[in-house]
Amino acid sequence: MARLIVTYNNKVLSSHFIVSGKELTIGRDSKNQISIEHPAVSQRHAKIIHDKQGLQLKDLCSSNGTIVNGERVTACQLAHQDWVVIGKHLIIVDLYETLSLESATQMLENKSSQVAEAEGTVMLNIDLDPGQSHVQRFSFLNFMSEQKEDFELSDRPILIGKNKDADIKIGGIWGFLAGEPSARIEKHSGEYYLEYLSGMFKPKVNNRPIQKPTKLNNHDVIKIGPLILQFNCNLLNLSTRR
16 A cells, blocks of 8 residues: 655645545545645646556646656656655655654755755746746745744735735734835845835845845845735746656
């Protein structure tokens, strides 16, 4: 019996067994055998079939694709200890039930830097080569000051403050001091910039107050009043293998 170990942020979330002759689906919809509630994951994202040859993975025309060991795939056979990235969740393939959850956690901790660079979602602070059409940038904000899902960044401006239409709200007693909005994150020429707009909370990047629109680099820490965010920029290899 094979097993799939679902992880997120270097932590094991769950494990799922799949017997020969069966299949399971992965996606955002709760009807999937592996349900991943994240906007980067499609409702029915991928499926895995256990046949006589082993585990066969098939992407179900997902919006953001399925990455196996750093390469985007439409379909492939999975090997023992392959790394499958769906959205921002990493799934470890355990064909022989030889990996304990503790060892999987240790593996993630020991190899996280290597995996980030070579086996899945590459998190590097580098500029895109215009000729690299197979590489896609995926940027998001990680909430460090509260338990919230990561906020994906797109081409539209992101407003932060106490105003009703803010994308990221500052509420509670802090709202009295926050601006309407306090700050904006906007994309220019492929890069994201943070700009102060109004209110008592002047944004800081890596604990330094900003004086003008400031370019955000990978892993920069943003502080706006009580709000602490980390900017992350991932590069995904979109070259497809079958």
